[in-house]
Amino acid sequence: MNMHPDTVNIAAYVEGRLSDAEQVSLEAHLAGCAECRDLATGAATLLRGEARRHRWVAGGAAIAAAAVIVLLVSLPAGDSGPVPDVMRDGPAAEGMAAVTVVGPDAGQPVHPDSVVFAWRSVASEALYQLSVTDGAGGAVWETMTAETTVLPPAGTFESDRRYLWYVDAQLPDGNVASTGLKEFRTGTR
Amino acid sequence: MAQPLSLSNRTATPDIDHASGCAECWCAEPNKMPKDPPPELSRLLGAKNSESRGRAWSDFLERYSQLVLRMTRSYGSDYDTMMDRYQFVLAALQEDDFKRLRSYKSHGRSTFRGWLAVVSRRLCLDYDRSQYGRSSRAADTEAPERARSARRKLVDLAGVNLDVGLLAQQSVSDPERTLRETELTDALDAVLRALEPRDQLLLTLRFEDGLSVRQVADVMRYPSVFHVYRALKRVLRHVRKQLADRGVSDAKP
Numbered sequence: 001m002n003m004h005p006d007t008v009n010i011a012a013y014v015e016g017r018l019s020d021a022e023q024v025s026l027e028a029h030l031a032g033c034a035e036c037r038d039l040a041t042g043a044a045t046l047l048r049g050e051a052r053r054h055r056w057v058a059g060g061a062a063i064a065a066a067a068v069i070v071l072l073v074s075l076p077a078g079d080s081g082p083v084p085d086v087m088r089d090g091p092a093a094e095g096m097a098a099v100t101v102v103g104p105d106a107g108q109p110v111h112p113d114s115v116v117f118a119w120r121s122v123a124s125e126a127l128y129q130l131s132v133t134d135g136a137g138g139a140v141w142e143t144m145t146a147e148t149t150v151l152p153p154a155g156t157f158e159s160d161r162r163y164l165w166y167v168d169a170q171l172p173d174g175n176v177a178s179t180g181l182k183e184f185r186t187g188t189r
Numbered sequence: 190m191a192q193p194l195s196l197s198n199r200t201a202t203p204d205i206d207h208a209s210g211c212a213e214c215w216c217a218e219p220n221k222m223p224k225d226p227p228p229e230l231s232r233l234l235g236a237k238n239s240e241s242r243g244r245a246w247s248d249f250l251e252r253y254s255q256l257v258l259r260m261t262r263s264y265g266s267d268y269d270t271m272m273d274r275y276q277f278v279l280a281a282l283q284e285d286d287f288k289r290l291r292s293y294k295s296h297g298r299s300t301f302r303g304w305l306a307v308v309s310r311r312l313c314l315d316y317d318r319s320q321y322g323r324s325s326r327a328a329d330t331e332a333p334e335r336a337r338s339a340r341r342k343l344v345d346l347a348g349v350n351l352d353v354g355l356l357a358q359q360s361v362s363d364p365e366r367t368l369r370e371t372e373l374t375d376a377l378d379a380v381l382r383a384l385e386p387r388d389q390l391l392l393t394l395r396f397e398d399g400l401s402v403r404q405v406a407d408v409m410r411y412p413s414v415f416h417v418y419r420a421l422k423r424v425l426r427h428v429r430k431q432l433a434d435r436g437v438s439d440a441k442p
Binding site for chain 2: 007008009010011012014015016017018023024025027028030031032034035037038039040041042043044045046047048049050
C-alpha cells in the first residue's frame, strides 16, 4: 500500500482541485485503501449535501418571497382577501413536486392555540421547511424539521387572523417539493 | 478552553451566510478559492490570551460546529455515542494549543471547510478505534456478507454466471470445481486490476463499498447520477469483454 495521502490532498480531491496527474494518483490509492475512501466519501457526502441544502433553502426562500409579493399585489388592502387559485398552487405550479397538505383546513377557523401543521411524507429522510406569514406577508414563524407534523409554540397566533403558510421539502436526491402557498384562519381564543 | 455549547444554538445558527454568496463551499463559484485561512481560524490561532482565545473559539464553533456535528452524526450510532464522538473531535481540535488546526496548510489546494470535513471524519474514525479497538464499521459483523453480496452483484453485472462471493465458504470436497472457481476469480481480479484507476474506484465505491449512485457522483464529482450510470455501463461492458477474451464469460463453476 502506498503512503496515505495528506488530508489536504483528500480534501482537494473531494473539491475537484487536483491536477489530472494528481487525481489519477489519488484515485489509484483510493481504489485500494478503504480507510482513505471512507474519508473522501464522508467528506464528499457531507459537503455536497450541504451545498444542495443551501441551494434549496435559497431557492425556496426566493420562490416563496416571489409568491407572497404576487399575492400581496393581487389582494385588496386588509387581510380578508381570498387567495387566488393561481397562488393556491404557488411554487408547486412552477414545476416542483407537490407536498400534500393534511392540515390546517383552510375552510374552518382554528383555535389559535390548537394549530397543527401536517402534510404527507414525500420521501424517507426528506427535510421540510415550514414558513408562516400573517395576512400582510410579515414573517410569523418558521422551522425546519424531518417530521411531517409540527405544533407551533403557544402564543404564535392571534385570534381572528388570517395566516399564509407553505412547506418546502428537500428530498434525499437533492430535488425539492412544496405545498405551494396555503392559508388558514384563526378563531376566537 | 472549550466553551460550553448549547445544542439548540448550534443547530439554529446558520454557520455560513450562503444567501450572500459563499465562496467556502460548492454553493457558489466552485472554482473560486475562499479567503485562506478563514478569519475565524486566523483569529483563533493568533489569540494572545485566554480571554481572546475563548472568544475566538466561540466564533470558530459558531462557524464550523454544524459541519463537525453533521459529520459525527453521519458516522452513525445512537445519540449519546454521536455526542461523545462530537466532544472527542472538538477536544482533539483543541489539543496542544490547536496543533491540528495549526497544521492546516492548504497552499491553495483545498478550502478550510473541505479540509475540516476530512479531518473530522478522520477523528471520528480515531474515536471509534479508541472505544472499540478498531472502527465500529469494521467490527460490523454483516460487513463480510455485504462485501460478498456486492462482489456477487458485480459478477452478475459483468455477465459471469459464477458465485465467487461464496468461495470462502466452499468445501474442498471438489478440488476440480474449487480450482476452476479460483481461476475464474483470478481472471476477474486481473481484469479489474488492469482498469484505469478511476474505473477501479468507480466499481469499488459502487460494488465493494455499496455506495448509492448519488454518493458515487458526490465523491467522484460526476455532474449527475446519469453520468455515473453511463460510466458504470461503459466499464462493465469493458469488463465483460475482457472476461470473454479470457474465455470465462459463460463459465460454470
